[in-house]
Amino acid sequence: MSLNPRLVKESFSAIEPVMGKAVAYFYGRLFAASPHLRGMFPPAMDVQRDRLFSALTRVVWSLDSPDSLGSYLAQLGRDHRKYGVLAEHYTAVGNALLATIKRFAGDTWTDEIEAAWVAAYTAAANIMIESAEADAGVSPAWWPAEVIDHELRAPGIAVVTLRPGTPMDFVPGQYLNLQVARWPRVWRTFSIANAPRPDNTIRLHVRAISGGWVSTALVKHTRIGDTLLLGPPVGTMAPPAECMRDIICVAGGTGLAPLKAIVEHVIASGRRPNIHLLVGARTAAELYDLADLSRMEAGFPWLRVLPVVSDDPGYDGMRGPLPEVVQRFHSWADHEVYVCGPPAMVAETVRRLEGDGVPPARIHCDPAQGESRSIYHVQPEIQGLSGRTAQPNRVESGGRPGDVTR
Numbered sequence: 001m002s003l004n005p006r007l008v009k010e011s012f013s014a015i016e017p018v019m020g021k022a023v024a025y026f027y028g029r030l031f032a033a034s035p036h037l038r039g040m041f042p043p044a045m046d047v048q049r050d051r052l053f054s055a056l057t058r059v060v061w062s063l064d065s066p067d068s069l070g071s072y073l074a075q076l077g078r079d080h081r082k083y084g085v086l087a088e089h090y091t092a093v094g095n096a097l098l099a100t101i102k103r104f105a106g107d108t109w110t111d112e113i114e115a116a117w118v119a120a121y122t123a124a125a126n127i128m129i130e131s132a133e134a135d136a137g138v139s140p141a142w143w144p145a146e147v148i149d150h151e152l153r154a155p156g157i158a159v160v161t162l163r164p165g166t167p168m169d170f171v172p173g174q175y176l177n178l179q180v181a182r183w184p185r186v187w188r189t190f191s192i193a194n195a196p197r198p199d200n201t202i203r204l205h206v207r208a209i210s211g212g213w214v215s216t217a218l219v220k221h222t223r224i225g226d227t228l229l230l231g232p233p234v235g236t237m238a239p240p241a242e243c244m245r246d247i248i249c250v251a252g253g254t255g256l257a258p259l260k261a262i263v264e265h266v267i268a269s270g271r272r273p274n275i276h277l278l279v280g281a282r283t284a285a286e287l288y289d290l291a292d293l294s295r296m297e298a299g300f301p302w303l304r305v306l307p308v309v310s311d312d313p314g315y316d317g318m319r320g321p322l323p324e325v326v327q328r329f330h331s332w333a334d335h336e337v338y339v340c341g342p343p344a345m346v347a348e349t350v351r352r353l354e355g356d357g358v359p360p361a362r363i364h365c366d367p368a369q370g371e372s373r374s375i376y377h378v379q380p381e382i383q384g385l386s387g388r389t390a391q392p393n394r395v396e397s398g399g400r401p402g403d404v405t406r
């Protein structure tokens with residue numbers, strides 16, 4: 001059984017335009033074959049669908065980059081330990097996935113394509129399983145964490161400080177999944193907004209998103225003394241290693257969180273690069289962390305914090321759309337660049353910086369965070385799998401798209 005990334009990618013691109021239907025079909029198929037799995041998922045599946053789509057897209061389009069795919073899958077495997085599911089679910093998920101791809105590929109499906117998907121899924125699932133098994137020996141599946149501080153910093157924006165029951169190792173720039181008691185099985189991602197601290201506390205910057213269950217619970221209904229559940233830290237954004245270049249960080253809204261962690265880390269490392277931190281908000285009132293940032297600036301003369309307000313003509317400071325302000329402020333071609341915030345802001349900032357000659361390898365942004373943005377979540381299972389394989393069965397039957405209960 002050998003990998004054939006080309007065949008997997010070609011068949012996947014045929015499905016991408018109807019991905020919404022395909023993902024709905026996938027879950028229908030999965031729950032029809034394994035009804036007991038439904039209870040492991042949240043009541044509302046909308047975010048879940050996005051997560052599956054994100055994960056699948058990322059895996060398929062990374063098949064030619066085994067190193068980065070391997071570390072992504074290993075992280076995904078470790079992260080899935082918190083769902084507390086069982087080994088055989090990998091097979092159930094694989095079967096449902098294969099049936100779905102076959103159904104939506106229609107006439108283009110061949111035995112060769114099927115073999116390519118079986119090989120790819122089996123390899124991916126085995127990396128996740130092995131990584132989770134290795135992690136089980138050294139790290140908890142999740143961390144209960146106590147809320148030790150809760151500050152409402154602006155309308156709908158809170159800074160929440162947590163103390164995990166056992167210390168959590170993480171890299172500045174990483175994020176984690178979080179569950180509140182009010183919404184069991186609903187996990188949302190938030191970046192850790194500080195570098196590791198001696199007291200092991202973790203800070204989160206949270207904006208209550210309209211319709212966002214977890215973010216609203218965190219901002220409006222969480223009190224000091226409450227307990228939350230944290231998944232393991234994930235994500236690949238990290239401080240520059242051994243790099244003497246100057247740094248620019250472009251933070252949109254609560255996208256500030258991981259960039260603040262990175263800046264804290266660089267300051268604590270003893271290095272002295274010049275750091276420009278551009279902090280964008282729509283209104284001055286939403287510059288929720290300025291007091292803290294000013295303190296950092298006062299303690300580290302190489303840091304310049306530059307607030308930028310986009311939607312308030314009366315604001316007495318730098319005004320305008322953040323990507324435009326970044327571009328016109330300075331040439332950043334020699335800098336290490338970190339960008340985080342709303343996806344469109346990130347994309348536009350990156351586009352402009354690349355246009356101005358910043359090499360893509362020096363631009364760092366993580367693909368997802370916050371309640372409004374979803375993360376990979378295939379929801380297979382993980383524990384106690386030595387010697388077992390997650391290989392799905394060949395597709396045995398198929399109905400029409402939408403015929404999810406067959």
Ligand SMILES: NC(=O)C1=CN([C@@H]2O[C@H](COP(=O)(O)OP(=O)(O)OC[C@H]3O[C@@H](n4cnc5c(N)ncnc54)[C@H](O)[C@@H]3O)[C@@H](O)[C@H]2O)C=CC1
Nearest residue numbers: 190191252253254255257280281310341342344345369370
């Ligand atoms: N809370 C967290 O831990 C993290 C959150 N994020 C993400 O950061 C984002 C933060 O959202 P908000 O605070 O509501 O930001 P926001 O909507 O208030 O915007 C923040 C800044 O980005 C600019 N901006 C927004 N949309 C833009 C666009 N289409 N083009 C150019 N500039 C644009 C605004 O003008 C403003 O300067 C969310 O997407 C969230 O998922 C990312 C990482 C961590």
